[in-house]
Amino acid sequence: MGFLNAVRSFIVVFNFFCMAFTLILNIIYIIQLFVSLVRVHKHYDKNFSDDFHSYVDSENLLPISLIIPAYNEEENIVQNVRSLMKMNYPHFEIIVVNDGSTDKTGELLVKAFHMHKIETSIRYQIPTEKIEGVYFSKEYPNLLYVHKKNGGKSDALNAGINISRYPLFTCLDADSRLEKDALLRLSLEFLKDSRTVVAGGLVRIANGSRIVDGELKGFSMPKKLIERFQIVEYYRSFLMGRVFWSSTNSLLIVSGAFGLFRKQTVIDVGGYKRNTIGEDMEIVVRIHRYMHKNHKKYRVKFNEFSICWTQGPMSMKDIRSQRRRWQIGLMDTLISHAGMTLNPRYGFVGLLSVPYNWIFELFGAAVEVIGYFLIPFTLIMGELNMFFFIIYFLLSVALGIILSEGSLVIEQYTHRGAMNAKQSIAVSVYALLENFGYRQMITVFRMEGIIKYRKLRKSWGKIKRKEFEQ
């Protein structure tokens, strides 16, 4: 009897913990939303007088190496390189690093761009797997194709860094597309503030959009529900979270699909970490750590006007695999840099950003999932007031809608013209609907990532994606 009472008390206490946790998390999100609204408004105004196009011929613009790690990307690679060649940027080189693909990625590139093998000097500043060949074409002098032994995405990126010539580099996914002015806008973060070491751009879901040569030519709502929900999700994640964290110089992640880095800083920290699937987050956290440790002034920035389009997963299986990977990547990074947690030596990053990620982004999923099961159970047991349960449920849904709708307002404010009013309102319906099933499902996938951390932490999942419409 005493044991049962103890279990009962534990369940009741845990229920209150879950509720308090959810409310605190949502309040933090609302603060983020508010700060983001103010910042985006300020940036939008500032952009007006900046006249960024006038920088196109500026001597100050730093040349950029665009590194595309490719593993079995035969479907997209040629199209992607062609699209990148039309970028509105004065000096850039494209380096495609074929990480030992088993398909025709390399052959297609060599054939499409009339490339031939050359001998070249490589400055091995970061150890990588063996580079088996470098290909070049006189017709496309700013394109290099590197063929290397398989070593994973990080290894491919490190090889690209070694062979690159320019002081800034950006890592791009082979299945993403950059908007024409994206590089110019992002590089201005380095030009205007020489302390900038990393800058991330806004990644948007391309499903349903028609993108031709880096320009959005039309939007139609994607067919599948999960694609529609991802549109809302990406707006929320980028326009709310990243804008907020970058405003405190404690942004821990710059999307692997589009981030611009100061090459020397990445070399100084030893390049991308191998054998991790969260290399995009890990490198940024390591940069924070290194800069703080060495008392260097630096900035990690986010530019919401610099846009990269990516194809979101289209099936439940793929989205599950993607979210598990993201969660494992987060966990791996936090464990690797656990020493930064609540460590005042790392300033705002150590005191706020890292603990936030531990508590809300990592364990938040676990608390939420346990809550999903425990709260209805407690309700059945008669330990929870029905009225209170309904109010709590409605409150958490309402807060979720505020966040999603708030992000859509920011999106509508900053990127006028992407969707027409009808489409924009239609998307906001999904901001409401996603709270009934989709968000819970994603949380379960994240939880699964935590459980399968040890098993899956070194495996890469391949996601089936549609080709971009041209």
Added chain:
Amino acid sequence: MKIELISVIGLLLCLLIIGILYILHYRLAELQDEHIARIDNIRQRLNIHVEGVLFAPTESSRQLEIQALAAEINGDFEVYELAIQAIEQYKGSEHHADPEKMRRLIAQVNEQVNPVEIYAKMLDSNDVYHRGYGCRRLAELGATEYREQIAELVDDKHRDLAYNAAMALCQMGDTERVAAYLISIQNDRLYSGRLVNEFFAKFTGSRQELAEKVFETCNPYMRCTVIKTLGEYKIDAFRDMYMQGAAGDDFQLKIACVKALAAFGYPEDEQILQMAAQDKDWVIRSSAIRGLSRLHTSTALATVKRGLSDKEWWVRQTAAQVITNMDISAKDLEEILGGYDRFAADAMKAVLYRTVDTEG
């Protein structure tokens, strides 16, 4: 009961916020559609007028079309900019290949529209960004009559506005005020480096005078930054200063001066560049090698060749890049490519692959 009441109030508040957000979203979306429709409409009308202006059979009919275009613009800077964009689209086309003719046409439109007045109104706006934008556009239009008004904005607390106003003065060639602005930001090293570069590039007056003015009161950091920037403009009047700096002990000044001297390519600088090529700092060595490559002497070539096996990668890379511009003999080339120095050979090959047709 108390918690429940608070929860209900919280829920009602959330519903209110959701309602506001949905209305805001809907209104923004509506405004966006209205804006797009308005711009499309304006573009269509502008295109008709612009075609009328460009393809008018007689000068009098052109004047009439320009008047119609001015009426369409009606003092709106956005419409004016769309009109100029529409005209410029025809640049280089079959009937409008002559850029001078195009420029005259835009001048005729400007005469009717008076864009200076449109942008001048912006200087009185409450929005700092509008004021900044107005400054830049006025400078582009050469509206020197607003110089004093713009100059007042250089002292504004808002950094972006001050920058835009100073840049406008720069485009107007105002030596005194631009120099004063550069001096005012000289202690902010993260900011001033970029601005020196930008301002000297856009300055329409005498760069020499601007530099002299800055040198009068600047700190050593600003001096070095200006010298580095001036290198590419090859101002002979500063050569003595560069030579002294290149031979001196001030490390930062030495880097700047060697870089500036290297840009000239004068044979009389060879000795000083040869000495710099032996410097312990690789930045100086690299600049010196770049400078030596501009001299077509056998001693300079020998030093650049030695640079191919420098201990620092960047120096080797610079040497490999610049040696291809020198009068290098087939024997020399063969010696480097087949030599024992693997890096020198590889670096040369990499540069040759990029510059010479090596296929087949």
